[in-house]
Amino acid sequence: MNPKFIFETFIENGSPDHVMFGAFDEEQLIGITGFNRMARQRAMHRGELVQVYVDSNYRGQNIGEKLIRGVLNYAFTLDGIEQVQLSVIADNRAAIQLYEKVGFKTFGVQPRYFKAGDTYMDQQFMQLFKSDYS
Numbered sequence: 001m002n003p004k005f006i007f008e009t010f011i012e013n014g015s016p017d018h019v020m021f022g023a024f025d026e027e028q029l030i031g032i033t034g035f036n037r038m039a040r041q042r043a044m045h046r047g048e049l050v051q052v053y054v055d056s057n058y059r060g061q062n063i064g065e066k067l068i069r070g071v072l073n074y075a076f077t078l079d080g081i082e083q084v085q086l087s088v089i090a091d092n093r094a095a096i097q098l099y100e101k102v103g104f105k106t107f108g109v110q111p112r113y114f115k116a117g118d119t120y121m122d123q124q125f126m127q128l129f130k131s132d133y134s
Contacts, residue, residue, distance in 0.1 A: 049086040090122035
């Protein structure tokens with residue numbers, strides 16, 4: 001039995017606080033991203049942008065930006081959502097530039113967040129406040 005990906009659970013549950021967006025070429029899925037509202041009562045004013053992916057054959061066509069803006073436009077219509085955050089491997093410059101273009105700002109970097117073999121990767125944390133989004 002294969003474990004489910006988080007986005008599969010979001011789709012199956014159909015909750016407005018946990019959604020996935022897809023980009024398609026005809027019927028082929030070429031990109032995804034999602035939104036996950038924080039579950040704790042004191043954190044429900046925040047959500048997280050998750051699972052950002054665009055097929056490498058379709059990169060450079062603003063698909064990622066359209067997906068992210070679609071999620072943000074949706075999230076900021078939800079009652080009480082004031083900010084959206086995300087995390088990204090700190091040396092992924094292309095992704096970070098895209099997030100900054102949309103309006104996200106870095107609020108921290110955690111060194112050695114991931115480890116693959118003997119290689120460590122830092123994780124960069126970013127956020128966007130509803131009041132700063134246009």
